[in-house]
Amino acid sequence: MNIPHFAKYTKDFQTIKKAFGHLPNFDVDAVFSAWEAGNLFLPEWKSGKLFGWWMNVAAHMSVSAVLGYQLSLCMKDMLETEDITPEDIVEALLVHDWAKRLEADVRADGTESVMRDAEKHRQTLLQWFPKRIATLTTATGDSCVQIAEARALTLGEKIIFYSDYCTSGSHIVPFVRRLEEFLPHFxxxxxxxxxxxxFKERYGMSHNEKITQLLAPIEAEFIVLTGGAKKDFPVGLVPTQFC
Structure with a gap:
């Protein structure tokens, strides 16, 4: 057994526990069902040896939900016009990456596409969540870029998109820092x-440049709506243990 990996696994559980303590009541059974469907609870084996765990993905989703919840509380009245509640934002963020491991397995099998099998995953989520929450989960990563090409993002989608990109491990960070962490992978x-x-062929710019083009005005809007200080935004919105 790889002890360091196991230690990280237990640390991820502690992160999840801490995050849950800062969230409102949500459908825990539905969230855990989605995590189970995504094989996040299972270890990954390679050549008969423990290679690692995927609970870091669940920890990431949990911490992003803490930020999303704080943002949604500040914009609760505006979200009501979209028939969205802060609890909806929380549940959407808690499962927005539920299929991360399944997607990685597909890529490992040689499939070229890195985009989500959106409709298949949406139908899976609809087993446990209402349509509005399943729809919100698509407002992340490259999927949200495509949505933004077709129309203006809703406020709920902006919160999901922004919260995801401001979450690094068990910490909330400025989105520019998170994008810097991605640079080696691109x-x-x-x-x-x-x-x-x-991205360079379709948009004439790098991935990070395109994401920044979308996130910068969202952040500016959120600073105004939350009355947050620009200098430490959005870090100042969450408890210090997530900073």
Missing amino acids: APGGRYEKAQAY
Whole structure:
């Protein structure tokens, strides 16, 4: 057994526990069912040896939900016009990456596409969640970029998109820092090299430049709506244990 990996696994559980303590009541059974469907509870084995765990993905989702909840509380009245509640934001963020491992397995099998099998995953989520929450989960990563191409993002989608990109491990960070962490993966030879080429061909800019183009005005809007200080935004919105 790889003891360091197991230690990280237990640390992820502690992060999840802490995050849950800062969230409102939500459908725990539904969230755990989605995590189970995504094989997040299971260890990963390679060549008969324990290679690692995927609970870090669950920890990431849990911490992002802490930020999303704080943002949604500040914008509760505006979200009501979209028939969205802060609890909806929390549940959507708690499962937005539920299929991360399944997608990684598909890529490992040689499939070229790095985009989600959106409809299949949506139908899976609809077993446990209402349509509005399943729809919100698509407002992340490259999927949200495509949505933004077609129409203006809703406030709920902006909160999901922004919260995801401001979460690094068990910490909330400025989105620019998170994007910097991605740089090695988009470099030549990195795991997202093909995605980088796609962004440059389609948008005439790098992945990080395109994401920044979308996130910068969202952040400016959120600073105004929350009355937050620009200097430490959005870190100042969450408890210090997540900073």
